Amino acid sequence: MFSLQRIETFRQEVKKSRFLATAAPVSGEEAAKAFIRDHSDVAANHNCWAWRVGPLYRFSDDGEPSGTAGKPILQAIDGQALDGVAVVVTRWFGGILLGSGGLIRAYGGTAAACLRAAEKLPIVTRIEVRIGCAFADLALVQARLSAHEAVQILTQHYNATGSEFVAAIREQDLADVRQMVADVTSGRAVMSIPKRNEAS
Known part of the structure; x- marks a missing residue:
């Protein structure tokens, strides 16, 4: 298992919607909540997130259709064998609907790309x-x-x-x-x- 060395970000545009993923190491639930609060943009359409600390995890679609944002972000965390990590993916809507499959790919893909780019530390x-x-x-x-x-x-x-x-x-x-x-x-x-x- 690994965690992250420091905060990492990744941006991409999908059909005119802008997505920004911000990921960071977190020590527990309170730290995860604080990170999500501090890295959510109230002016954006959605701030979807997920975190995992050991057996504990949470995720939120923040107004996107159920299962299209938070869960794919969590799957990106788990898919890279990470622990003690929180990710916020912020979306600014570009006027084109992405559909459920498109949202899953956009949120999960933005989170996964951010985590792949992050410097990792083995958990001892x-x-x-x-x-x-x-x-x-x-x-x-x-x-x-x-x-x-x-x-x-x-x-x-x-x-x-x-x-x-x-x-x-x-x-x-x-x-x-x-x-x-x-x-x-x-x-x-x-x-x-x-x-x-x-x-x-």
Whole structure:
């Protein structure tokens, strides 16, 4: 799966109607709503949109016939294996009716062309883990975790016997980090994985 590096736009004219697609990475539903609001032109005839963030998605035909705009935009997002992405396609009517098929091709095609042109980033899945270690091992564990490119230390707190870290670790590096922690503490550190996964 991929997301977008930055905002991308694409314009085309179809039978005198002007279409502008604007796509961007979004972190969640509120960010998607804000992006759509900020990139809709109130002077245009239609501002149709779609977004996907993980299993959540929404789309709108904004006055176009049902199924001719929002859904094709969402299909353009899904067709390019994108996540965390919102797209607004704005239309200025040119006086010629496009028909349902024409609208589907125009909205879906404008969105797809915009997304194809956008610079993409792979989505890295991270697993949130808890690592507990004694004071005797703390300095070495902290140094190794901080230096490892696959590890993001989220929080750290102390207790009576040592410290506990909460860290987000790239999924594909989880076994290596677990082995490293075991090696530097001779198996004394405890690493546990809650059921909830993190994506970033």
